[in-house]
Amino acid sequence: MENNSIPERDRKVTWHPFTHQKEAAYPMNIVKGEGGYLFDESGNKYIDAFSSWWVNLHGHANSYIAEKIYEQAKTLEQVAFSDFTHSQAVILAERLLSHLPKNQTRIFYSDNGSTAVEVALKMAIQYHSNIGKPKRKIIAFENGYHGDTFGSMSVAERNVFNNPFTPFLFEVILIPAPIKGKEQSTLQEFHHTLKSDDVCAFIFEPLVQGAGGMVMYEPEPLEKILQLCKAHQCVTIADEVMTGFGRTGKFWATNYITTKPDIICLSKGITGGFMPLGVTSCAGFIYDAFVSDDKTKTFYHGHSYTANPLACAAANASLDLLEKYELFEHVKYISAFFEKMKKKYENHPDIIDCRSKGTIFAMELKTHEGTSYLNELGKKMGAFFLKRGIIIRPLGNILYFLPPYCITQAQLEELEKCTDEMLASFNNL
Numbered sequence: 134m135e136n137n138s139i140p141e142r143d144r145k146v147t148w149h150p151f152t153h154q155k156e157a158a159y160p161m162n163i164v165k166g167e168g169g170y171l172f173d174e175s176g177n178k179y180i181d182a183f184s185s186w187w188v189n190l191h192g193h194a195n196s197y198i199a200e201k202i203y204e205q206a207k208t209l210e211q212v213a214f215s216d217f218t219h220s221q222a223v224i225l226a227e228r229l230l231s232h233l234p235k236n237q238t239r240i241f242y243s244d245n246g247s248t249a250v251e252v253a254l255k256m257a258i259q260y261h262s263n264i265g266k267p268k269r270k271i272i273a274f275e276n277g278y279h280g281d282t283f284g285s286m287s288v289a290e291r292n293v294f295n296n297p298f299t300p301f302l303f304e305v306i307l308i309p310a311p312i313k314g315k316e317q318s319t320l321q322e323f324h325h326t327l328k329s330d331d332v333c334a335f336i337f338e339p340l341v342q343g344a345g346g347m348v349m350y351e352p353e354p355l356e357k358i359l360q361l362c363k364a365h366q367c368v369t370i371a372d373e374v375m376t377g378f379g380r381t382g383k384f385w386a387t388n389y390i391t392t393k394p395d396i397i398c399l400s401k402g403i404t405g406g407f408m409p410l411g412v413t414s415c416a417g418f419i420y421d422a423f424v425s426d427d428k429t430k431t432f433y434h435g436h437s438y439t440a441n442p443l444a445c446a447a448a449n450a451s452l453d454l455l456e457k458y459e460l461f462e463h464v465k466y467i468s469a470f471f472e473k474m475k476k477k478y479e480n481h482p483d484i485i486d487c488r489s490k491g492t493i494f495a496m497e498l499k500t501h502e503g504t505s506y507l508n509e510l511g512k513k514m515g516a517f518f519l520k521r522g523i524i525i526r527p528l529g530n531i532l533y534f535l536p537p538y539c540i541t542q543a544q545l546e547e548l549e550k551c552t553d554e555m556l557a558s559f560n561n562l
C-alpha cells in the first residue's frame with residue numbers, strides 16, 4: 134500500500150462499522166459509481182451486487198436524483214421540523230401514504246432504520262399508556278435484526294452483535310419465525326403468549342429476515358399471527374427497512390398479506406440510496422391516542438435533522454423513478470432470473486438451502502463450521518467474487534445477491550457464472 138494513499142490514511146484515522154479492525158484488509162478506495170458499477174482508484178469496475186448495504190435502487194450517481202438534490206440544496210437545505218414545514222416533506226408524506234396500506238394515516242420522519250424502529254417501539258408503548266392501559270411485553274422473532282441502537286438491539290436476537298450490551302437491553306419474548314415446518318409451533322407460541330393480554334407490541338421483518346441470513350418465510354402464517362395480535366390489542370410493527378420499495382417484488386413485503394400492520398418502518402431504499410432518512414408510519418387509532426388536551430400525551434421525540442429537505446427531495450425523486458411501470462417490469466425480470474437460479478442450485482450437494490424472493494437471492498453453503506455469521510467462508514467467497522469484478526458481502530456461509538434494480542441481464546448472467554465457478558472450486562476456496 135502506497136504511503137499517504139487514501140486507504141493508508143484511512144487506517145490511521147477512521148473506525149469502520151462491523152469491522153474487525155485488527156485483521157481487516159485495507160478498505161477499497163471507491164472513487165466513482167455509475168449504474169450498477171463501483172470504480173476503484175485504479176479504474177477497475179465492480180458490479181455492486183449488494184446495493185451498497187441494501188440501500189441503492191436505481192444505480193449509483195443517478196443523475197435524475199442528483200439533480201433534484203442539487204436543486205433543493207440551492208433552495209432550502211434544512212429547517213427545524215417543529216414549528217416549520219416544507220413542501221418536500223409534505224409531498225413525500227402524501228406520496229408514501231398513497232402507496233402504504235390504507236390504514237396508515239401519518240408519517241413520522243427520522244434519520245435511519247434504527248431510529249425508525251425506535252420511534253415505532255416508543256409509539257406502541259406510549260399508545261397503550263396514553264389510552265390508560267399500559268402493557269409490559271414485546272414479542273419479536275428469533276433471528277431478527279432491527280438496528281444497532283439500544284431499543285432496536287433489544288428487540289433482536291441476542292448474538293455476537295450485541296453480547297456486551299445484553300445486561301442493558303430490555304426483555305423481549307423471542308418466538309421462532311414461521312419458517313417451513315415451524316408454522317404450527319410458532320402459532321401456538323403466539324396463542325400462548327398473547328393470552329395474558331399484556332403484550333404491548335409485536336415487531337417483525339416481513340417475509341425476509343435480512344441480517345439474520347436472508348431467512349424467508351411464507352405470508353400465510355404471518356397473516357394468522359397478525360390476526361391473533363389484533364384480537365389481543367397487541368400493536369403490530371412491520372420493519373420494512375430492508376424489504377420496502379420493491380425489494381421483495383411487490384412495493385411492500387406486507388402487500389403479500391391482507392391483514393395490515395399498525396405501524397410500518399421504512400429507510401434504506403427510501404432515497405434510492407442517496408441520503409439517510411427514516412420513516413415510521415402509523416394507523417389512525419395510534420395517532421389519535423396522542424392528540425389530547427393532556428400535554429403529557431405528546432410524543433416527545435425528534436432528531437435535529439428530522440425531515441431534512443435534501444433527504445426528502447431524494448426520496449421524492451426516487452419515487453418518481455419507482456412509479457414508472459417499466460421499473461417494476463424489470464424488478465419482475467430480476468425476480469424471475471433469481472427464481473430460475475434457485476431451481477438450478479437447490480439440489481447442489483454443497484448447498485443446504487437455496488431461496489429467493491423478488492430481487493433477493495440467497496444460498497446457504499455447507500461447511501464443517503455450520504451456519505454462522507462468523508463462518509470464515511464468507512470472506513473467502515467475498516474474495517473470490519471480488520477477483521472477478523463483483524462485490525458481495527456474505528453473511529458468514531450465506532451468499533446472497535441483492536442488486537440495484539438497474540442491474541442488466543448481462544450483469545445478472547455474470548453473477549450466475551461466478552456462482553457456478555465458485556461452486557466448481559468450492560473445496561479449494
Ligand SMILES: *Cc1c(COP(=O)(O)O)cnc(C)c1O
Nearest residue numbers: 245246247278279280343374375
Ligand atoms: C438495516 C436494517 C435496520 C437498521 O437500519 P440502519 O439504517 O442501518 O440503522 C433495521 N431493520 C432492518 C430490517 C434492517 O435491515
